[in-house]
Amino acid sequence: MRETEDRKLHILGAIVEDYVATREPVGSKSLLERHELGVSAATVRNDMSLLEEEGLIHQPHTSAGRVPTDKGYRTFVDHVATIKPLSAPERRAISVLLEDADDVEDLLARTVRLLAQLTQQVAMVQYPARRQARIRHVELVKVADSLLLVVLILESGRVDQRTVPVMAGRPAEYYAALRDHLNRVVAGREVTDLTAPLGDYLDSLPRPERPAAAEVAETLVALAASRAEDRIMMAGTSNIARSAQDFARDVEPLLDVLEEQLVLLRLFTAMHVSPGAVEVRIGSELEDRALHSTAVVGAGYGAGSHLAILGPRRMDYATGISTVQAIARYVSRYLE
Amino acid sequence: MRETEDRKLHILGAIVEDYVATREPVGSKSLLERHELGVSAATVRNDMSLLEEEGLIHQPHTSAGRVPTDKGYRTFVDHVATIKPLSAPERRAISVLLEDADDVEDLLARTVRLLAQLTQQVAMVQYPARRQARIRHVELVKVADSLLLVVLILESGRVDQRTVPVMAGRPAEYYAALRDHLNRVVAGREVTDLTAPLGDYLDSLPRPERPAAAEVAETLVALAASRAEDRIMMAGTSNIARSAQDFARDVEPLLDVLEEQLVLLRLFTAMHVSPGAVEVRIGSELEDRALHSTAVVGAGYGAGSHLAILGPRRMDYATGISTVQAIARYVSRYLE
DNA sequence: ACTGGCACTCTGCCACGCCAAGTGCCAATC
DNA sequence: GATTGGCACTTGGCGTGGCAGAGTGCCAGT
Numbered sequence: 001m002r003e004t005e006d007r008k009l010h011i012l013g014a015i016v017e018d019y020v021a022t023r024e025p026v027g028s029k030s031l032l033e034r035h036e037l038g039v040s041a042a043t044v045r046n047d048m049s050l051l052e053e054e055g056l057i058h059q060p061h062t063s064a065g066r067v068p069t070d071k072g073y074r075t076f077v078d079h080v081a082t083i084k085p086l087s088a089p090e091r092r093a094i095s096v097l098l099e100d101a102d103d104v105e106d107l108l109a110r111t112v113r114l115l116a117q118l119t120q121q122v123a124m125v126q127y128p129a130r131r132q133a134r135i136r137h138v139e140l141v142k143v144a145d146s147l148l149l150v151v152l153i154l155e156s157g158r159v160d161q162r163t164v165p166v167m168a169g170r171p172a173e174y175y176a177a178l179r180d181h182l183n184r185v186v187a188g189r190e191v192t193d194l195t196a197p198l199g200d201y202l203d204s205l206p207r208p209e210r211p212a213a214a215e216v217a218e219t220l221v222a223l224a225a226s227r228a229e230d231r232i233m234m235a236g237t238s239n240i241a242r243s244a245q246d247f248a249r250d251v252e253p254l255l256d257v258l259e260e261q262l263v264l265l266r267l268f269t270a271m272h273v274s275p276g277a278v279e280v281r282i283g284s285e286l287e288d289r290a291l292h293s294t295a296v297v298g299a300g301y302g303a304g305s306h307l308a309i310l311g312p313r314r315m316d317y318a319t320g321i322s323t324v325q326a327i328a329r330y331v332s333r334y335l336e
Numbered sequence: 337m338r339e340t341e342d343r344k345l346h347i348l349g350a351i352v353e354d355y356v357a358t359r360e361p362v363g364s365k366s367l368l369e370r371h372e373l374g375v376s377a378a379t380v381r382n383d384m385s386l387l388e389e390e391g392l393i394h395q396p397h398t399s400a401g402r403v404p405t406d407k408g409y410r411t412f413v414d415h416v417a418t419i420k421p422l423s424a425p426e427r428r429a430i431s432v433l434l435e436d437a438d439d440v441e442d443l444l445a446r447t448v449r450l451l452a453q454l455t456q457q458v459a460m461v462q463y464p465a466r467r468q469a470r471i472r473h474v475e476l477v478k479v480a481d482s483l484l485l486v487v488l489i490l491e492s493g494r495v496d497q498r499t500v501p502v503m504a505g506r507p508a509e510y511y512a513a514l515r516d517h518l519n520r521v522v523a524g525r526e527v528t529d530l531t532a533p534l535g536d537y538l539d540s541l542p543r544p545e546r547p548a549a550a551e552v553a554e555t556l557v558a559l560a561a562s563r564a565e566d567r568i569m570m571a572g573t574s575n576i577a578r579s580a581q582d583f584a585r586d587v588e589p590l591l592d593v594l595e596e597q598l599v600l601l602r603l604f605t606a607m608h609v610s611p612g613a614v615e616v617r618i619g620s621e622l623e624d625r626a627l628h629s630t631a632v633v634g635a636g637y638g639a640g641s642h643l644a645i646l647g648p649r650r651m652d653y654a655t656g657i658s659t660v661q662a663i664a665r666y667v668s669r670y671l672e
Numbered sequence: 673a674c675t676g677g678c679a680c681t682c683t684g685c686c687a688c689g690c691c692a693a694g695t696g697c698c699a700a701t702c
Numbered sequence: 703g704a705t706t707g708g709c710a711c712t713t714g715g716c717g718t719g720g721c722a723g724a725g726t727g728c729c730a731g732t
Contacts, residue, residue: 361694363693363694363695364694364695365693365694366693366694378696378697381694381695381696382696384695385695385696395694395695398694398695399693399694399695400693400694400695401693401694401695402694
């Protein structure tokens with residue numbers, strides 16, 4: 001009993017492997033040619049029948065081979081696939097490449113390209129969440145007579161900016177002074193903790209001066225509240241062209257989703273994986289309709305951010321999972 | 337003589353229009369069904385023969401309709417196409433949408449999305465070149481014990497940043513003081529004019545302090561020299577899925593090129609159009625092999641930056657050209 | 673519990689033939 | 703001389719039919 005159960009899983013694994021490799025429904029006979037199963041074709045057929053009853057594989061039509069279902073891929077990933085660790089040269093390559101990034105942005109760009117190249121899938125990385133978000137410095141730049149640029153520098157090294165329309169005619173010195181005052185008030189504070197101190201500061205001003213300063217203070221609060229992790233960097237989109245076989249129908253909505261990013265962000269927030277852990281979502285397990293023909297292998301990194309690869313359900317999960325995991329760890333480390 | 341020449345061009349135009357609309361080679365008979373040419377099919381056939389001799393159209397195989405060649409599209413664009421101005425609602429929509437961008441980055445993002453939506457092609461915008469590139473402020477942020485973030489704020493409102501590894505163990509006050517010194521030296525200067533003043537400053541330091549300050553100064557020079565217009569923002573990539581008919585072969589290298597950006601940047605620098613002017617490149621007129629099946633309609637905006645749409649050669653040039661031109665003008669205006 | 677064998681069912685592919693659309697050319701006409 | 707109607711010819715696309723290959727389910731035998 002135990003043994004036949006094992007064999008069924010083994011056969012499922014073989015089916016998935018063959019299907020991934022050949023892209024074609026796999027039958028009992030060709031399965032025997034490529035795998036040492038130690039049983040006859042008829043037995044394989046019986047087991048396949050059972051697997052189909054359990055909803056793990058599926059026949060496109062009578063007298064065709066079998067194709068794994070979403071549920072089939074799922075059990076494969078959960079119970080069959082053995083993660084193959086990366087080779088030493090690969091690890092070294094990752095290490096070297098990420099090491100001399102000269103910027104967080106650059107680090108992410110390298111990461112995502114690397115991930116796309118190693119897995120041959122579409123890779124995406126969420127911008128890192130800011131963990132200790134203390135304000136380092138605020139700078140005001142008058143870019144036009146009635147337009148002010150507010151720059152916010154955090155201690156983590158992140159830089160955010162936004163322009164705000166202001167009343168025309170104020171001299172540059174006015175904003176220099178305002179900047180100094182604001183810095184005195186907000187420097188060293190958490191981004192979440194600006195409203196009260198700024199309110200106090202505004203109250204301390206002579207009444208006629210308040211509205212002008214309030215304009216800037218509001219922008220500052222909004223800027224501090226904006227979450228940069230709401231952006232995603234992507235690479236390897238051309239890989240979807242290679243893997244999709246039914247192009248016109250599948251690819252267009254997929255490219256739309258990738259560009260929209262909103263769906264991907266929801267996806268990321270839905271997968272609350274602890275750093276280093278990997279989560280796999282396959283086909284219908286993904287919320288969005290357009291992603292039903294794809295699978296996503298994601299991992300957490302840093303402080304609650306995510307990275308992932310996206311490809312066809314017919315994907316090499318073993319290397320995908322190990323690569324995503326390894327890269328997530330490396331990035332976490334380099335972010336300190 | 338003059339008249340038959342005109343008719344030939346008219347026929348070329350009709351062929352291009354029909355081919356763009358139907359995606360199928362167009363023959364003399366179906367041409368008459370859709371256009372009032374005032375002549376018989378035989379005459380059209382004769383003219384088509386001549387057009388083919390001139391290399392403007394081409395027959396996929398004997399007894400098939402005609403398809404425009406690159407040269408054919410070229411003459412169509414140069415001599416036949418009449419630019420249809422945008423409708424009033426369209427203009428208003430552009431105006432409204434671009435008006436309340438709260439950032440240069442945001443403005444570009446809106447622009448590129450708008451362009452993609454209006455033309456149904458892939459749209460791309462080069463980051464604006466910095467015209468008057470005076471330095472407003474330099475900020476140093478210690479993000480780790482041996483890692484320093486250098487932030488450069490320009491008067492135009494651009495913010496650039498880069499991290500640099502530094503010797504460990506220096507107190508934060510050291511960098512605060514260094515920042516103040518550097519600001520005194522570089523504030524108000526052109527980005528191209530930093531080497532000499534910074535050299536003088538370094539020379540003025542006591543010899544043992546020089547290497548430490550030099551580390552930072554070098555990064556600053558490199559940062560100032562880095563050209564941000566070497567980046568491109570893109571939208572509407574899913575549109576290539578719709579327009580390409582022969583997928584597997586065409587789309588993959590195309591997506592690669594779009595991701596690489598290098599080819600696109602070379603393309604942009606190659607088209608030195610004055611702001612507001614439009615340039616069209618069709619098929620083999622484009623340097624890169626992967627772009628031979630596409631056409632690009634580009635325009636200059638701002639101070640020497642570019643924006644463009646990219647689509648199949650079989651593209652609606654009339655609306656493409658007018659839309660690109662209109663948007664380039666709007667963006668130039670909003671950038672002041 | 674497996675296995676070998678057998679009858680059955682599809683899909684993919686190839687060959688065939690027909691049709692529609694298109695062409696080129698030529699003699700006739702304005 | 704330019705234009706036109708007519709005609710013979712070419713060719714890709716499409717539907718049909720037959721055939722081979724791969725696969726299945728089931729059953730009787732070990």
